[in-house]
Amino acid sequence: MLDGILLGLLREPRSGYDVASEFRRGARHLWAADLSQIYRTLGRLEKEGHVTSRVEPSSRGPERRVYRRTASGKEALLAWLAEAPALPPERFAYLAQLFFMGEAGGGRTLAFLKDLRRRLAERLRTLEEIEPSIDTEDDHGFHTHLTLRLGILAHRARLQWCDESMRRVRPRAARRRR
Amino acid sequence: MLDGILLGLLREPRSGYDVASEFRRGARHLWAADLSQIYRTLGRLEKEGHVTSRVEPSSRGPERRVYRRTASGKEALLAWLAEAPALPPERFAYLAQLFFMGEAGGGRTLAFLKDLRRRLAERLRTLEEIEPSIDTEDDHGFHTHLTLRLGILAHRARLQWCDESMRRVRPRAARRRR
DNA sequence: GACCGCTATATGCATACTCATATACTGACG
DNA sequence: CGTCAGTATATGAGTATGCATATAGCGGTC
CATH class of the missing domain: 1.10.287 (Helix Hairpins)
Known part of the structure; x- marks a missing residue:
C-alpha cells in the first residue's frame, strides 16, 4: 500500500527524507508512515525495479540518496490507481x-x-x-x-x-x- | 489492542471460535480480526495470566478450548478502558x-x-x-x-x-x- | 569551541497482521 | 454412502509496522 503512495510522491525525483517531509505536509491525514518504513520501502521498490537511486551531495547536510521513478514504477502506480477503491479494514x-x-x-x-x-x-x-x-x-x-x-x-x-x-x-x- | 477487545468479549467464558463469531456479529464495524490472530492472542493472554483455558467437549463438532477471564484479565481490561481515547493512525x-x-x-x-x-x-x-x-x-x-x-x-x-x-x-x- | 536543531540514511528488534495450510468432528442432504 | 457446510484449533511463512538507536554533516548561537 505504501508502495503506491511513494511512487505517487516520486512524481519528481526526491530523497527518502524529502518524501517523508512531503508526506507530513500533504498526506498525513490519509496515511501514517514512519521514516524507517519509508526508507525500507524505497529500498524494496528499488530491488523491484520501480525506482532507481543515486547518491548526490546536499547543500545543507550529509549526502542524499535521490530516488527516481522508472517506467515500470509509473506502470505500477497506474495499476494501483486502476484498482477498485480499497476499503481498509476498520480499526477504531x-x-x-x-x-x-x-x-x-x-x-x-x-x-x-x-x-x-x-x-x-x-x-x-x-x-x-x-x-x-x-x-x-x-x-x-x-x-x-x-x-x-x-x-x-x-x-x-x-x-x-x-x-x-x-x-x-x-x-x-x-x-x-x- | 486486540487484547482489550478479547478480554471484553470474555465477559462470559467462550472458545476462540465463539469469540470470533461474537466479533463478526457485534464488533465487525469497529475492528477487523482474523481467526488465526484471535487464537494466537488468546494464547498469549493465557501465558500472561489474563485468561485460563480448559478443553471441553462440544455438542456439534470437535473439542473446544474454552477461555475464562481471570481477575488479572479484568484488571487489564479496566486499565485499557481508563486510558485516554486512542486515535488510531489514519489509514485510508x-x-x-x-x-x-x-x-x-x-x-x-x-x-x-x-x-x-x-x-x-x-x-x-x-x-x-x-x-x-x-x-x-x-x-x-x-x-x-x-x-x-x-x-x-x-x-x-x-x-x-x-x-x-x-x-x-x-x-x-x-x-x-x- | 560546545551545543543544538535540522538534515540525512540505515539497521535491529519486537510485535501485529495476513494468508495459506493441516487436521478433524458433526449433521444434513441427496 | 459421499459430500458439503459448519464447527473447531493450530502453525508456518512472509509482510508491515513501530520504536529505538547509531552515525554524521551543516549552520547558527551562546
Missing part, C-alpha cells in the same frame, strides 16, 4: 474502548466522550487550517483538496456524534445516581 | 488512491467515486440493518449502539462527500474534453 481503537465501557460501570463514558471530542476537534482544526492553502486549479491540487475535504466532513460528523452521544449519556448517568 | 487506502488520481489523467476520478459510493452505501446498509435489533436499555447494548451510531453517521457523511465530489468533478471532466 477508541470505538473498541467505548464498546466495552459498560464494564467500567458506565460512569466513565461521559468523560471519555468529552476527551475524545477535544482530540477530534483539534485534528479538525489542523485540517481546516490546511484547506485554504490548496490551489484546486491543477489536477493534483484538486485531488488533494478532495481528500482533505473528506477528512473535514468526517471529523465534523464525528463531533456531532460526540454531542449527540453526550446528550444521551447524561440522563442515564443521572438515573444511575438515584 | 482509497483516499490515498484518490490523492494521486491526477496521475491517471483525471479521467478516472468520476468512475472511482461512483464505485466507492456504491461500496460505502452497501456498508451503510448493513449497519442500518443491525441498528434496530439493539436493546439500548442495558449498559452493554447502549454502548454498542453508540459505536454503531458513529459508523452510520460517518458513512452518511462519506456518501455526502462522494456526492459533493462528483458534482465538482463533472464540470472539470467536461472542460478537459473541450
Whole structure:
C-alpha cells in the first residue's frame, strides 16, 4: 500500500527524507508512515525495479540518496490507481474502548466522550487550517483538496456524534445516581 | 489492542471460535480480526495470566478450548478502558488512491467515486440493518449502539462527500474534453 | 569551541497482521 | 454412502509496522 503512495510522491525525483517531509505536509491525514518504513520501502521498490537511486551531495547536510521513478514504477502506480477503491479494514481503537465501557460501570463514558471530542476537534482544526492553502486549479491540487475535504466532513460528523452521544449519556448517568 | 477487545468479549467464558463469531456479529464495524490472530492472542493472554483455558467437549463438532477471564484479565481490561481515547493512525487506502488520481489523467476520478459510493452505501446498509435489533436499555447494548451510531453517521457523511465530489468533478471532466 | 536543531540514511528488534495450510468432528442432504 | 457446510484449533511463512538507536554533516548561537 505504501508502495503506491511513494511512487505517487516520486512524481519528481526526491530523497527518502524529502518524501517523508512531503508526506507530513500533504498526506498525513490519509496515511501514517514512519521514516524507517519509508526508507525500507524505497529500498524494496528499488530491488523491484520501480525506482532507481543515486547518491548526490546536499547543500545543507550529509549526502542524499535521490530516488527516481522508472517506467515500470509509473506502470505500477497506474495499476494501483486502476484498482477498485480499497476499503481498509476498520480499526477504531477508541470505538473498541467505548464498546466495552459498560464494564467500567458506565460512569466513565461521559468523560471519555468529552476527551475524545477535544482530540477530534483539534485534528479538525489542523485540517481546516490546511484547506485554504490548496490551489484546486491543477489536477493534483484538486485531488488533494478532495481528500482533505473528506477528512473535514468526517471529523465534523464525528463531533456531532460526540454531542449527540453526550446528550444521551447524561440522563442515564443521572438515573444511575438515584 | 486486540487484547482489550478479547478480554471484553470474555465477559462470559467462550472458545476462540465463539469469540470470533461474537466479533463478526457485534464488533465487525469497529475492528477487523482474523481467526488465526484471535487464537494466537488468546494464547498469549493465557501465558500472561489474563485468561485460563480448559478443553471441553462440544455438542456439534470437535473439542473446544474454552477461555475464562481471570481477575488479572479484568484488571487489564479496566486499565485499557481508563486510558485516554486512542486515535488510531489514519489509514485510508482509497483516499490515498484518490490523492494521486491526477496521475491517471483525471479521467478516472468520476468512475472511482461512483464505485466507492456504491461500496460505502452497501456498508451503510448493513449497519442500518443491525441498528434496530439493539436493546439500548442495558449498559452493554447502549454502548454498542453508540459505536454503531458513529459508523452510520460517518458513512452518511462519506456518501455526502462522494456526492459533493462528483458534482465538482463533472464540470472539470467536461472542460478537459473541450 | 560546545551545543543544538535540522538534515540525512540505515539497521535491529519486537510485535501485529495476513494468508495459506493441516487436521478433524458433526449433521444434513441427496 | 459421499459430500458439503459448519464447527473447531493450530502453525508456518512472509509482510508491515513501530520504536529505538547509531552515525554524521551543516549552520547558527551562546
